[in-house]
Amino acid sequence: MSTISERRERERAHRHQLIITAARELAESEGWEAVTTRRLAERVEYSQPVLYSHFNGKDAIVSAVALDGFTELAAHLRRARQSAPGPGQAALRAVCHAYLEFATERPALYQAMFILPTDLKFASSETPPALRAAFDEFVDCFDPDNRRRELYAEVTWSALHGMAVLSDSGRIPPEPQEERLDFLVTQITR
Amino acid sequence: MSTISERRERERAHRHQLIITAARELAESEGWEAVTTRRLAERVEYSQPVLYSHFNGKDAIVSAVALDGFTELAAHLRRARQSAPGPGQAALRAVCHAYLEFATERPALYQAMFILPTDLKFASSETPPALRAAFDEFVDCFDPDNRRRELYAEVTWSALHGMAVLSDSGRIPPEPQEERLDFLVTQITR
DNA sequence: ACGACATCCTAGCAATGCTTGGCATTCTGT
DNA sequence: ACAGAATGCCAAGCATTGCTAGGATGTCGT
Known part of the structure; x- marks a missing residue:
């Protein structure tokens, strides 16, 4: 268990929260029907499959x-x-x-x-x-x-x-x- | 205004209601997420565009x-x-x-x-x-x-x-x- | 230096709501 | 009675959706 994997863990947790807040902001500004996995992925600057590695x-x-x-x-x-x-x-x-x-x-x-x-x-x-x-x-x-x-x-x-x-x-x-x-x-x- | 067009009008109104009740029955038995335009069209035995000639x-x-x-x-x-x-x-x-x-x-x-x-x-x-x-x-x-x-x-x-x-x-x-x-x-x- | 592993993206699938184009059939005017 | 217009209807297709497979790229321990 190196410090590097710890950093990875931190980054991952951070990205996890980033997705959540991005989804929320998008919903609050344009409504939930505008929250698609594509737009959300674009917003967090990752590809779609990343979302699915964080959420079911x-x-x-x-x-x-x-x-x-x-x-x-x-x-x-x-x-x-x-x-x-x-x-x-x-x-x-x-x-x-x-x-x-x-x-x-x-x-x-x-x-x-x-x-x-x-x-x-x-x-x-x-x-x-x-x-x-x-x-x-x-x-x-x-x-x-x-x-x-x-x-x-x-x-x-x-x-x-x-x-x-x-x-x-x-x-x-x-x-x-x-x-x-x-x-x-x-x-x-x- | 022939009686034929009246009959057409009747049939159209009948089909209108048919679509509504079919949608309702489908929703009541399988939930609204199961009500797709395709399944609904199949159920009323017409093609999809017919639905759109009756509803927006x-x-x-x-x-x-x-x-x-x-x-x-x-x-x-x-x-x-x-x-x-x-x-x-x-x-x-x-x-x-x-x-x-x-x-x-x-x-x-x-x-x-x-x-x-x-x-x-x-x-x-x-x-x-x-x-x-x-x-x-x-x-x-x-x-x-x-x-x-x-x-x-x-x-x-x-x-x-x-x-x-x-x-x-x-x-x-x-x-x-x-x-x-x-x-x-x-x-x-x- | 090298194989094993993790990370991430391109590309694609099936399903959805909706529309386009064209084929019959029916109606209409002469 | 018959040509042309109008109508009713459908097969096929479009763009978008949520989600996934497979491979490329980089990273790690040894």
Whole structure:
């Protein structure tokens, strides 16, 4: 095990991340339909087969982008929650607002995380920690004594996802989003 | 204008619908990724270009399937709502239950309506009446005096859509769906 | 210095959505 | 009744997609 192979390893890891960020940037600037393996290869200045030496296929690349997205989302939600004191309506409102903000400001990333087909395992022990962490930010907005707080979090999350996706695709008008958010939080926290 | 051209017109309309139902059946039995223009053409026993003489492209075919879906959804929701007396929690509960039932029992159709890219115009004057009708079933569950019942309906719909799509893709466990539904309806109706 | 190995690219495959060109058949005007 | 126009339809082809095979080039340990 020479230092040279270590350097190779480093370079390889670096290139791995390069592919992921290139895919993400391309998606964010031109949409996922513009992310083809050819364009992506060109962007990272390697040939197509190199992509496949790093990932099992295009879906795996999307999954990797999504995974990064979950990490960012978790951090974003955490910041929001900690801006409000303790569990309660204020915390939930902050987290929900941050969630919608994330979805509208990074639509391509959000798509990778929640809409596009990915290789990620969700409802299992293989659930990525980042996804669990993001979800927990919702859970932690409710009283720890509340036996059903996980369920509450699931419903809240579902509602936000629906609002994000339906308004982004123009199925509901986007303007009253804030008002919808207010109504949702008010009702959920009785 | 001979009767012959009328017959032609009829046959053409018939074939139009044939394409739509063939696309839907194919999607429902093997998923939308199996719906290719070639397989679809083979199924209706015409050549590919015939599809394009009826529709502007594949997306337009998906849109047509979705449109049929909205009609069915509206009828399904209406039946549910009328099984409960007047506006109120019971009506809303029935409609919400029917919505989730529709989504889980016709996943491919639901996908065409809400997830796949389509040509349909939503938040405009060109909104298909069937979609508006389905939406109104939610609105009619709330008190007519309620100034914000449209907003309530939007939030309810969003939550249901989120629950449907997140549980279908395995992002939240599917079992407690009924419990989530109960919680949602209870909170929304104060 | 040389064989073994890793790295990377050119070229190609099958499948996809969509279009072109031309062949029948049918309709229309005289 | 019949030539020319219009229509309906299909075989074949185009460009693009995700993905892979095979070989060229360089690197490593000995």
